[in-house]
Amino acid sequence: MYAFDFERPSTIADAAKALAQDDAQALGGGQTLIPTLKQRLAMPTVLVSLSSIPEMRGICRSDANALCIGGATPHAVVARDGGAFPALADLAGHIGDPAVRTRGTVGGSLANNDPAACYPAAALATGATIITNTRQIAADDFFDGMFGTALEEGEIITEVQFPIPQAASYQKFNQPASRFALTGVMVCRYASGVRVGVTGASEDGVFRWAEAEAALSNSFAASALDGLTLDAEGMLGDIHGAPQYRAHLVTVMAKRAVEEAAT
Amino acid sequence: MAQISITINGKSASAEVEGRTLLSEVLRDGLRLTGTHIGCDTSQCGACLVHVNGQLAKSCTMLALEADGAEVRTIEGMANDDGSLGDIQQAFQDHHGLQCGFCTPGMIMAATSLLRENPKPTEAEVRAYLEGNMCRCTGYHNIIKAIMAASGQDVTLAAH
Incomplete structure (x- = not known):
């Protein structure tokens, strides 16, 4: 890996500030990004960890009957606590392997938009809303080709709302x-x-x-x-x-x- | 460089790390806990598995700074207090769940997580849980058998 600075903010506001620096890169669970850094396919100046922001973790059910998942919530937590939407909990429980699921996050998966990742299929099939630190994006407007998304530089997925189907x-x-x-x-x-x-x-x-x-x-x-x-x-x-x-x-x-x- | 503090196998430790330092590097090079193995260094083989705050994690795919303040458990912390092998370790020995032993630390850490989440797993559940652990010697059968035996189940017909 090339050398980089590392920051671990505890609020979304501080993370957004850190990500405004030149060549800053957000780090979710790192299960894709760290292997990418090892291969020197990315060279951020500063890596901003989103793992210690309590307001970005956890699951709840909204009044509009959506499962709302904090952007930094690991797959294992969705698998365990996502019972209100069993098919989504099942999807999360079969991503990668058990150790990937304890670290990898829903926000990281959607922001990366790997062409074979599981969560993007769920976002489109549910008509999810991707909530960032600046706006709300409908899933239909979010994905933009392989590894491409509507996210701007430094924009953070803080929450994803998946409408619960019948x-x-x-x-x-x-x-x-x-x-x-x-x-x-x-x-x-x-x-x-x-x-x-x-x-x-x-x-x-x-x-x-x-x-x-x-x-x-x-x-x-x-x-x-x-x-x-x-x-x-x-x-x-x-x-x-x-x-x-x-x-x-x-x-x-x-x-x-x-x-x-x-x- | 920055300083991190972790609780490693119940004892406090600290280390000087860079932003890019991996948890596996701190464990092996900094703390000389070389039981955590680096098999592939590409997040695929599971030889580097440890528990971070009780959660299974690939130490080669986690930055050391992310573990600051965490409780980390490695294979060195899996024996009983008197130094005898833990139940899962003993089952690996009893059922010949290893040949070269390189993957074994990761297998033990994964098996420990599995049995905590699912105390009586079926053979299929054990195999599914070990998706992220590669063993190039045993063909897995005796590993499966050892884990099922450690869960207290009859393994005479397991992994045939």
């Missing part, structure tokens, strides 16, 4: 070496309709599958997806799976998610 499931096809999703699909059913978030498939990162949403809003059954296919063009391809394979997996995982959610 029924939901996240199904991921494990990539056992990286422990990311090879492909993962979250299906959420609301009174207003069904939303489907897909991760680990597109070269543009996480996306909503509009055709599946329409079909499932009409009939919430796996058979509603029969005959629906995604174009392999623009899908990720690597040694673990060709674009055609991933396109096919999206349908398979979506069907599994509907079956699981419907039970």
Whole structure:
């Protein structure tokens, strides 16, 4: 790692101030950023830890029936205390491995927007609201291609609000070496309709599958997806799976998610 | 350089660290607690697992300054007070849960966390929990068996 200064503020205001410095970088749980720093793929002047800010940790249920999770809340806490939204707790409980889950955070996952991360699929499938130190961003406006987001320099995800669905499931096809999703699909059913978030498939990162949403809003059954296919063009391809394979997996995982959610 | 204070295996310790110093480096180089192993240094193998404030953590993927003020437990703190092996350590010996032993400290730290969260895990739950621990010798079977035995379960049919 290149040398850097380290700050560990205890309030959001102090963190924002620290992040206003030149080449400052926020540190969530560090489960992606620290390996990145070791490879010298990033060279911040100052690293600002968000791990000691009490107002950014914890889970509650809002009056509007959303699960509100502090941006610096680790996955293990969501898995343990997120029972009001079981499919989200289950998603959090299967990210990475147990030691990743004690450190990695929901805010870090969304800010990084890895194309195979789990939380971005949940944010899109629930129509989550991403709350930062300066504004609120709808999930539909947040993700901006692989590793890209609407966040400005130094902007901090302080909280994420996930509307709790009537029924939901996240199904991921494990990539056992990286422990990311090879492909993962979250299906959420609301009174207003069904939303489907897909991760680990597109070269543009996480996306909503509009055709599946329409079909499932009409009939919430796996058979509603029969005959629906995604174009392999623009899908990720690597040694673990060709674009055609991933396109096919999206349908398979979506069907599994509907079956699981419907039970 | 900055000074950190940690409680390590029940004793107070302090160390001089840089911003980029990893917890694993403080443990091994600063405090000479070399039972915490660096297997891959890329966050994948789990040989460096320790407990930070009771939570399982990869010490190679945590900055030392993040552990300032924390209680850290390493493999050196897992034996009984009289120096005899702890239950999980003893089960690894009894069931031949190691060959070269390099991954063993991380396995013991992970197993300890697992049994605290889930005192009677199924074989599938043990295997799932060890996702982040790599062993290149045993094929895992005897490790699974040792952890299940340490939980007080009959392992005659486990990990066949």
